[in-house]
């Protein structure tokens with residue numbers, strides 16, 4: 001069976017998208033579906049290319065049993081959108097940057113990461129925790145954890 005390929009995109013690829021990447025890998029593993037998925041993450045900006053994730057994000061993830069071992073890389077259009085089946089943007093700026101770099105017939109692959117949160121009034125963005133305090137990282141973890149479950153369930157039809 002063809003593997004489903006998921007790509008998570010944020011601005012720097014050191015906080016939000018690597019967290020989604022590794023939380024999703026764990027959920028896929030827990031479901032016994034590791035041979036059916038490929039997961040990656042990247043950032044719109046190039047500032048942190050090759051760097052490990054933010055130490056505050058690593059610490060928060062580790063408290064929840066998730067080990068972040070990612071090295072940041074920049075989003076690479078148009079091949080990233082061609083290669084991946086589902087591209088999830090963490091916020092609206094990321095979403096528009098990806099959409100603007102995506103061929104018309106592939107735009108349907110690009111979604112907001114929180115798009116499956118039903119009945120949610122207001123913002124469907126994952127706030128950038130980079131310039132804020134520690135509590136922002138825990139908030140992002142809870143949001144990412146919840147939405148990775150929603151996304152996985154949607155894809156596997158659970």
Ligand code: 4NP
Pocket residue numbers: 010011012013014015016017043047128129130
């Ligand atoms: P991320 O957070 O997009 O969740 O990885 C950021 C990390 C770094 C920067 C911005 C956002 N930065 O401006 O360097």
